[in-house]
Amino acid sequence: MNGGHESIPLIRVIIQQNQIAHYRTRLFELLSQHPEIQFTVAADTKSDTPYLKTYDGSVERKIRHVQCDTKLIRIPGLPTLSWQPQSLAILWRERPDVVIVMGSPYSLTAWAAGIMGRIQEIPVIMWGHGLLKEESGPKWWIRRTLYRLAAGQFLYGNYARKVLTAKGFDAETLHVVYNSLDYDLQEEVIAQISSDDCEAWRRTLGIGSHEGVVVFTGRLQPVKRLDLLIQAVATLADRAKRVHVALIGEGSEKDRLARLANNYGITQLVHFLGERYDEDYLGLALSSSDLSVVPSGAGLSVMHAMIYGTPVLIHDRAEFHFPEWEAVKEGVTGFYYKYEDVEDLADKIDRAIFPTPAKVGMAEQCRSMIRNYYNPHRQVEIISTAVKEVLASRK
Numbered sequence: 001m002n003g004g005h006e007s008i009p010l011i012r013v014i015i016q017q018n019q020i021a022h023y024r025t026r027l028f029e030l031l032s033q034h035p036e037i038q039f040t041v042a043a044d045t046k047s048d049t050p051y052l053k054t055y056d057g058s059v060e061r062k063i064r065h066v067q068c069d070t071k072l073i074r075i076p077g078l079p080t081l082s083w084q085p086q087s088l089a090i091l092w093r094e095r096p097d098v099v100i101v102m103g104s105p106y107s108l109t110a111w112a113a114g115i116m117g118r119i120q121e122i123p124v125i126m127w128g129h130g131l132l133k134e135e136s137g138p139k140w141w142i143r144r145t146l147y148r149l150a151a152g153q154f155l156y157g158n159y160a161r162k163v164l165t166a167k168g169f170d171a172e173t174l175h176v177v178y179n180s181l182d183y184d185l186q187e188e189v190i191a192q193i194s195s196d197d198c199e200a201w202r203r204t205l206g207i208g209s210h211e212g213v214v215v216f217t218g219r220l221q222p223v224k225r226l227d228l229l230i231q232a233v234a235t236l237a238d239r240a241k242r243v244h245v246a247l248i249g250e251g252s253e254k255d256r257l258a259r260l261a262n263n264y265g266i267t268q269l270v271h272f273l274g275e276r277y278d279e280d281y282l283g284l285a286l287s288s289s290d291l292s293v294v295p296s297g298a299g300l301s302v303m304h305a306m307i308y309g310t311p312v313l314i315h316d317r318a319e320f321h322f323p324e325w326e327a328v329k330e331g332v333t334g335f336y337y338k339y340e341d342v343e344d345l346a347d348k349i350d351r352a353i354f355p356t357p358a359k360v361g362m363a364e365q366c367r368s369m370i371r372n373y374y375n376p377h378r379q380v381e382i383i384s385t386a387v388k389e390v391l392a393s394r395k
Helices: 022-032 085-094 108-120 137-148 158-166 183-192 195-204 226-238 254-263 279-288 300-307 323-327 342-353 359-372 376-394
Strands: 011-019 037-044 065-067 071-073 081-083 098-102 124-128 152-155 174-176 212-217 243-248 270-274 291-293 312-315 334-337
Touching (some): 011 085, 081 108, 085 108, 098 108, 108 124, 124 376, 152 158, 158 174, 158 323, 174 376, 183 279, 212 342, 226 342, 279 300
Parallel strands (some): 011 098, 037 065, 124 152, 243 270, 291 312, 312 334
């Protein structure tokens, strides 16, 4: 009993993850505070991915977390496999009402949890990308077999739901939960940024009053094709259009990109600002930029730019992006350029910035996209509703 009312029986859910990525900390914090569902996260505090910062187990974030070591298994010629036996022991011992596991065929934990769920008659929901492009043959057979072990799936985007539905999966079991960053913190940062702050930040990079600036936030990896962005900026410089590039992040491509900028004679336009997790700084940089450009592999950086009202430019081949590309709506929240076409990339940057930035008329639509879909409060709502639906379907 609580306050004179009958207490609501808690639904117990265990969420298995290889680790809790730093950017998802707020989501798991909100899930841990759910009034009707007791979410417990079984995850490692160490990262299994280079340059990926993780939640460190700090009590300040109030996440109901159980430390489970993730082991990586590397077999020559095969993708890296992951294995988390401690989480499986917890599932077997605790027998929760619902289990949510990583929906990756490379997770041996997911396979074991799916089989255990069948044995224990506990519904298992797989949380992952689903299917981002057409697959066939043995690779699709393996993925399909894993997904068939599950009572449902949590997907990051509507495109994956469409593809899986076409492959024969029941649309009612495919729940699009989107993705998110620390939305509440970002809203606090937005309230503190003034136009004077933005002008001052631009001056620190030496950006003139008639010059533009595009920003990229994320790991400097080959998949991002940032070399195309450097070439596009060089092309614009040849047209007497000065556009600066602010690269916020570290990665294996940094030295190559620096050499490329030097070869094109645009070193003064390319700014390597390093790896930053300070949201005050990131929010200021994104708010001060005219456009966010992700030449390929668009993902989390799309959401990060849009919450600060900055439209995003990406290429037009969905299969080479991560699910967050769906937030880019042509002429509304961003733009598309022709895949691997440097001239078109340069043209789109040109049109988005000159003579006046398109951002002025698009900022509110960008923010609305995040506030309506890509935020942790919306995710918690969808996840909790889906858990209840899965349990109801078993009765």
